[in-house]
Amino acid sequence: MGLDYEFMWKAFPDxxxxxxxxxxxxxxxxxxxxxxxxxxxxxxxxxxxxxxKIVSIYLSLIRGTPIILQIFVIYNLMPYLLQKYxxxxxxxxxxxxxxxxxxxxxxxxxxxxxxxxxxxRASIETVDKGQFEAACMVGMSRGQAYRRIxxxxxxxxxxxxxxNVVVDTIKATSLAFAMAVTEVTGRAKILGGxxxxxxxxxxxxxxxxxxxxxxxxxxxxxxxxxxxxxxxA
Amino acid sequence: xxxxxxxxxxxxNVEILKDVSLNVADGEVVVILxxxxxxxxxxxxxxxxxxxxxxGIFSLGDVSVNLHKISKKDxxxxxxxxxxxxxxxxxxxNKTALENVAEGLVTARKMDKIQAIRxxxxxxEWVGLSDKENFYPVQLSxxxxxxxxxxxxxxxxxxxxxFDEPTSALDPELVGETLEVIKKVAKMGITMIVVxxxxxxxxxxxDKVVFMDGGLVVEEGKPEVIFSHPKEARTRxxxxxxxxxxxxxxx
Numbered sequence: 390m391g392l393d394y395e396f397m398w399k400a401f402p403d404x405x406x407x408x409x410x411x412x413x414x415x416x417x418x419x420x421x422x423x424x425x426x427x428x429x430x431x432x433x434x435x436x437x438x439x440x441x442k443i444v445s446i447y448l449s450l451i452r453g454t455p456i457i458l459q460i461f462v463i464y465n466l467m468p469y470l471l472q473k474y475x476x477x478x479x480x481x482x483x484x485x486x487x488x489x490x491x492x493x494x495x496x497x498x499x500x501x502x503x504x505x506x507x508x509x510r511a512s513i514e515t516v517d518k519g520q521f522e523a524a525c526m527v528g529m530s531r532g533q534a535y536r537r538i539x540x541x542x543x544x545x546x547x548x549x550x551x552x553n554v555v556v557d558t559i560k561a562t563s564l565a566f567a568m569a570v571t572e573v574t575g576r577a578k579i580l581g582g583x584x585x586x587x588x589x590x591x592x593x594x595x596x597x598x599x600x601x602x603x604x605x606x607x608x609x610x611x612x613x614x615x616x617x618x619x620x621x622a
Numbered sequence: 623x624x625x626x627x628x629x630x631x632x633x634x635n636v637e638i639l640k641d642v643s644l645n646v647a648d649g650e651v652v653v654i655l656x657x658x659x660x661x662x663x664x665x666x667x668x669x670x671x672x673x674x675x676x677x678g679i680f681s682l683g684d685v686s687v688n689l690h691k692i693s694k695k696d697x698x699x700x701x702x703x704x705x706x707x708x709x710x711x712x713x714x715x716n717k718t719a720l721e722n723v724a725e726g727l728v729t730a731r732k733m734d735k736i737q738a739i740r741x742x743x744x745x746x747e748w749v750g751l752s753d754k755e756n757f758y759p760v761q762l763s764x765x766x767x768x769x770x771x772x773x774x775x776x777x778x779x780x781x782x783x784x785f786d787e788p789t790s791a792l793d794p795e796l797v798g799e800t801l802e803v804i805k806k807v808a809k810m811g812i813t814m815i816v817v818x819x820x821x822x823x824x825x826x827x828x829d830k831v832v833f834m835d836g837g838l839v840v841e842e843g844k845p846e847v848i849f850s851h852p853k854e855a856r857t858r859x860x861x862x863x864x865x866x867x868x869x870x871x872x873x
Binding site for chain 2: 516517519520522523524525526527528529530533537538541542545619620621
């Protein structure tokens, strides 16, 4: 069996035209995750009673289950619950009209949030408490001390893990096909099926992922260098 | 005028401060001496709200607060009048020397940035570090870092500066330059409370020496009196041990 290079060549731009969906899913999931992860990390650091327990249960649940399972749960359970809620409130709403993208953002952000929470918590705790005290003693409020002194240093420490989470999220978007969202992998499956040229289609997306993730890693490495610019010499 | 009254503090049922009271007049330089674990540092941390005392009253000027239940607002208000120089410098690692000094002015005091930078430059020059303004803390020696720490405190023009063993973490060689700068601060007339083991510094600069042990003030008085005619046996014992160790640098 020879490779159908012509098909590979023709399918490539078609598959590439779904890259924006992949990127949008990644960006959406991450934008949704960061504020929650920061909140959860602060809840753990400040040892907020009760909430801290809830966060740690959430972390165990997410870490202990495969993403595909989380996707199935979100995609099947959430619309059902939302519809029930809407009906009970007498709202004239058909939840099943909602774009699958929204379920994908939420499902993908679940695990990104969990791993970012851990990254943020660990990195914030590496910054010497003395600097926080010094910030307080020059008159800064707690919030100012975190924003100006602690978070910028924690960011540098967290960058390698953040890079991992971003890359994992890009890869996890390939599961969005299970939610009827067609992105790069989904499109390759469709094209491969239509032409019975699965292998060629998969080689195409192999290339797409390697390039996209390669570029992402280079960019994030640059960002990391910027974040740790004060660690000179 | 600073009044510290009946401050008590325990950590995990260990009483660190049993009942400490201390008055400091405006412009006075008070040096607190005492063995490790006597509660010197804890006292400074309690009156700067870095630790919450179990009880006690603290007055600075016309503001008087209960150290056990003080509001965040009062803490911020009182901290505007004080500054702290730490044993481990605690410079902001992500900021240059100049930014370290300007940070409090810009962020906390909302001073105009250009004006703050100008003031910060003056303060750095004053501690002899004009040429290091764009250096990050990791690029500075311990002595230089501590001088930045002092500039960061002085630039705020506080009513009182607390020094918590400012030279204890330094190489012996770097102690001198740092003490010189602290002496300069003393000459400015800012009220200072200094926890140190530098006996010669205490003799030269202090208006009052306080000897603490076991969470209590054992004895206080003018340095010439405390060093030559201590009343309490415990003070005598402590001083004889320390002064015989090394007359100049005891760390």
